[in-house]
Amino acid sequence: MPFSSVLGFKRGLNGEFLVDVKEAKVIKAMFAMAVIGMTTAEIKKKLNDLGITTAYGNKWETTSTIKDMFTNEKYIGDALLQKTFTADFLTKQKKKNEGELPQYYVEDHHEAIVSKEVFDHVGKKLQSQTIRRASVPLSGKIFCGVCGERFGPRPWHAYKGSPHKETVWQCKKRTACGVPHIYDEQLGLLLDEVVRQVFKERVDLAE
Structure with missing residues (x-):
């Protein structure tokens, strides 16, 4: 599973999900802001104002990234396997799995953040x-x-x-x-x- 795009986690020695303590504080703060009623646009602005970057080290350009994070089961310690699949093995093009292949939901897969x-x-x-x-x-x-x-x-x-x-x-x-x-x-x-x-x-x- 890729780790670079999942803010709050890092790869362990055996390839497992480990909580990144520093980044996990950002995740908890984001969920807390949502709980008190802040919109994703307001959260995006707050993160940029504080100089907090995305998993790739960039500014928060759109709210869609934040929405995806708020529905990412990895933050509760679960894992949905086969979210995407390789549609073209020649180009290595990935496609979102919308029912073409079976998906497997694993509970308590790793330590939760929220x-x-x-x-x-x-x-x-x-x-x-x-x-x-x-x-x-x-x-x-x-x-x-x-x-x-x-x-x-x-x-x-x-x-x-x-x-x-x-x-x-x-x-x-x-x-x-x-x-x-x-x-x-x-x-x-x-x-x-x-x-x-x-x-x-x-x-x-x-x-």
């Missing part, structure tokens, strides 16, 4: 924020480019029995037209790009 109670509490907060943000402004306004049916938000579990959900948007006739779902985060990025393009076109026309 309690399951705190982890679940933060996960529920994220879920409610995401669904509230997604369902209000966009419901009934996104349509499938293949069959013309509406796209709607629904919760999606990373694995069976997971208390944590992501919001995905699906065509109401997805089984008929075969259009894959899109994550709420991806939809937001696409909408941002559309807004930028529209704004650019208006500026170009005004010149």
Whole structure:
């Protein structure tokens, strides 16, 4: 398992997960900020203001990294195996496992940094924020480019029995037209790009 991208852990002599005491303090502080109601955007700003960097030593550029951390089971000592798989052995391209291959959830795999109670509490907060943000402004306004049916938000579990959900948007006739779902985060990025393009076109026309 890669360690470089998991803030709060380091590799042991036998390849096992060991808690990095210094980085673990950052993780605990991040979860504490989420518990008291700070948004991921506010947490990102606070981390940057304090000079705390990501696992790669960079500034926190997006909130998606923080959201991924808040749903990473490694912080409660568990491990979900086969999250990704090699889609192309020639290029070594990795792909997110969305049901193509079986996944295995191992409890008490290593030492935890936060309690399951705190982890679940933060996960529920994220879920409610995401669904509230997604369902209000966009419901009934996104349509499938293949069959013309509406796209709607629904919760999606990373694995069976997971208390944590992501919001995905699906065509109401997805089984008929075969259009894959899109994550709420991806939809937001696409909408941002559309807004930028529209704004650019208006500026170009005004010149």
